[in-house]
Amino acid sequence: MNKGRRKIVFVNQSAGYLTIENINEFAGYFDDLALLYGTMTPNQYPLDNRVTCVRVIKKTRKSNLGKVLRWSLASLQIHLYLAFRFKGYEIFYYTLPPFSYLSSLILRRKFSIMVFDVYPDILASFGIGKKNLIYRLWSMANRRLFAKAHRIFTISNSLRDVLSQYVPVNKIEVVTPWGSISNLTPVPKYENPFTKELGLEKKLVVQYSGNIGMTHNVELLVELARDLKEFSTISFVIIGRGKKVGLIRKLIEKYSLANCILLPFQPENRILYSLSNADIGVVMLDDKAGRFSVPSKVYNIMAVGSALLAIASPESDLGSIVSRYENGVCIPANEHEAIKNYLIEMSIDHEKLAQYRINSIRAAADFTSKNAKLIADSYLMEE
Numbered sequence: 001m002n003k004g005r006r007k008i009v010f011v012n013q014s015a016g017y018l019t020i021e022n023i024n025e026f027a028g029y030f031d032d033l034a035l036l037y038g039t040m041t042p043n044q045y046p047l048d049n050r051v052t053c054v055r056v057i058k059k060t061r062k063s064n065l066g067k068v069l070r071w072s073l074a075s076l077q078i079h080l081y082l083a084f085r086f087k088g089y090e091i092f093y094y095t096l097p098p099f100s101y102l103s104s105l106i107l108r109r110k111f112s113i114m115v116f117d118v119y120p121d122i123l124a125s126f127g128i129g130k131k132n133l134i135y136r137l138w139s140m141a142n143r144r145l146f147a148k149a150h151r152i153f154t155i156s157n158s159l160r161d162v163l164s165q166y167v168p169v170n171k172i173e174v175v176t177p178w179g180s181i182s183n184l185t186p187v188p189k190y191e192n193p194f195t196k197e198l199g200l201e202k203k204l205v206v207q208y209s210g211n212i213g214m215t216h217n218v219e220l221l222v223e224l225a226r227d228l229k230e231f232s233t234i235s236f237v238i239i240g241r242g243k244k245v246g247l248i249r250k251l252i253e254k255y256s257l258a259n260c261i262l263l264p265f266q267p268e269n270r271i272l273y274s275l276s277n278a279d280i281g282v283v284m285l286d287d288k289a290g291r292f293s294v295p296s297k298v299y300n301i302m303a304v305g306s307a308l309l310a311i312a313s314p315e316s317d318l319g320s321i322v323s324r325y326e327n328g329v330c331i332p333a334n335e336h337e338a339i340k341n342y343l344i345e346m347s348i349d350h351e352k353l354a355q356y357r358i359n360s361i362r363a364a365a366d367f368t369s370k371n372a373k374l375i376a377d378s379y380l381m382e383e
Contacts, residue, residue, distance in 0.1 A: 005031040009086045011101075012036075012094035013059050013074050017043035017180050018296075019094060021369055022114075024048045025376035026092075034086055036078050043180045054081060059096065064126070071097035079103045090150075092379075095119070104145055112151040112379060117292075118162045142166040151379050156317045159292055175374050178367045179299030186305035186361065187276035194273035198261060203235040204347045206309065207278035209265075210297055212242035217284060217333055219244070220311065222251045225260035227340060233347050236260040239274060272304070279353065280346060281306035284333070285318060294318050302327065303364040307356035309342065325363035327356050 008030050012019045015037040027033060027048040035051050038058030047053070056077040060066045074097045082091060082103055091111040093101040098119045104111045120128070120138040128135055146152055146167035153173050154160050160172045189195050195205070212218050218238060225236040236257075238248060241264060252260050266274040275281075281301035285293055294317050301308065308328030312318045319330035331338045346353045 007032040007034075007086075007089040008092060009034040009036060009082065009089040010092045010094070011078055011082075013038040013056065013071075013096045013100075015040045015094075017041070017045070018177055018372075020047045021045055021372045022375055023051060025372045026379070027051065029376070029380055032089070034089065036081055036086075038074060044182055054085070056081075071099055075099040075103070079106075082107055098122075101145065102141055104148070105141060110150050111148075113146075113149055113153070114375075115152065115154040115159060115163060118159060121162055139166070146171070153375060153378075156292060156294070156320075158317050158320065162292075173378055175371050175378075176367055177294070177296060177299065178369050178371050179303055179364075180296050181271065181300055181303075182369050184272060184275065184300060184303035184364075186357075187273055189277075192273050192276055194266075194270060195277045198237070198277070200235055200237075200277065202233070204233055204279050204343070204353075205235055205237055205277055206280045206282060206343060207237040207239065207306075208282040208284070209239040209274065209278075210295070212238070212240045212244045212248060214243050216242065216244065217311070218248055219251060220284075220333055220336075220339075221282065222248060222255070222257065222260060223336070224340060224343065225252075225257050226255045227336075228343060229255075229257065229259060231344060231347060232259075234259065234343060237263065237277060239263045239265060241265055275300055275306075276304045278304070278306040279357075280309050280328070280343070282309045282311065283318065284311035285313075285316060292317050294321065299364065299367040302360040302367070305357045305361045307346065307353055307360060309339070311339070321363070325359050327359035327363055 008026060010023050015035060020042050023033065023035060024045060027050055033051045035053050036056055037053065038056050056074045057070055060070050078100050090109065093111060093113045095115050095117050098117060101113050120135045123135055143166050151173065152167060152171055153175055154163060155175065155177050157174055160169060160174050163172050189201050195201055208218060208221055221236055221238060228234050236259060249262055252262060283295055283298045283301065298318065308322055310318045310322050310328065310330035311333050312330055313332055314330045322328050322330040329342050
């Protein structure tokens with residue numbers, strides 16, 4: 001244990017609820033805490049008021065060139081803050097911006113890394129291969145830095161396997177994420193005011209709740225609703241916002257779909273009821289998501305006891321969750337018939353659906369905010 005005041009600074013260009021709840025677990029053990037961030041989006045729990053917050057340039061999604069530019073500028077800002085204002089602080093990096101942890105090639109102090117994305121490996125998807133100079137230099141830096149790191153955390157076994165090329169696997173700790181809403185519990189359909197308002201108490205409800213943006217293939221659900229119109233017990237509910245909302249509304253009208261309902265995001269006091277409305281919760285990886293991506297909504301869906309329809313590659317980490325917990329299916333978007341058959345089966349085989357739902361509730365116990373404490377406990381453990 002360090003003598004004197006113990007100090008730690010966290011680095012994340014996009015600090016969401018996972019980061020905030022993680023930092024809060026550290027607050028009771030350090031005298032001084034700081035966060036370098038670009039954007040901050042707390043959910044249920046605000047950031048502890050003992051944390052000093054310093055803003056750097058935020059990320060962008062507009063273009064790859066814009067991303068790299070903002071990552072670079074943020075990394076420079078972060079390096080200067082770490083070198084001067086937060087000199088003497090232990091450092092806890094998140095891999096956004098992806099260059100930030102490279103500062104520890106120069107800074108001589110205790111640091112740890114939470115890996116959400118593995119660079120330079122991600123560069124391969126942009127045509128930058130292992131023979132590229134940037135790729136090789138970054139790989140060398142990873143081996144050097146990861147060997148020196150106090151702790152290396154990541155969020156899935158698949159990411160751990162990728163990281164193992166840079167550091168022995170026994171140094172990598174997997175701590176799974178958790179849902180954005182704590183203490184969710186199922187609400188029975190006949191007691192659910194949201195379900196009653198929609199008149200869906202006797203229906204098999206297939207529900208998507210989330211962004212309806214240009215990269216989200218939500219129109220697939222409208223097509224499924226069209227193809228399953230003859231199955232009067234199956235209803236689709238789409239909840240969300242985004243640039244494709246108008247398209248979804250037009251398709252529903254075009255096909256005259258009484259079995260498909262489009263709604264905006266629900267207010268906070270109705271979220272539990274809207275989530276519990278789903279017999280089958282739909283989670284889809286958008287066109288730009290990698291196989292390691294797991295949308296945080298999946299943890300909330302499981303917590304309320306919905307079976308899963310994961311529209312993604314079975315080889316993805318999302319597919320691994322479904323396979324491990326046996327709480328639904330994972331089917332690629334282009335396998336339209338397989339998705340239809342699953343929904344038809346669930347409308348008939350009530351026993352199987354009930355088992356999937358039970359399995360979801362059991363699975364949710366592994367993805368709670370208690371995992372934030374696991375990170376802090378491991379970090380604080382004496383080597």
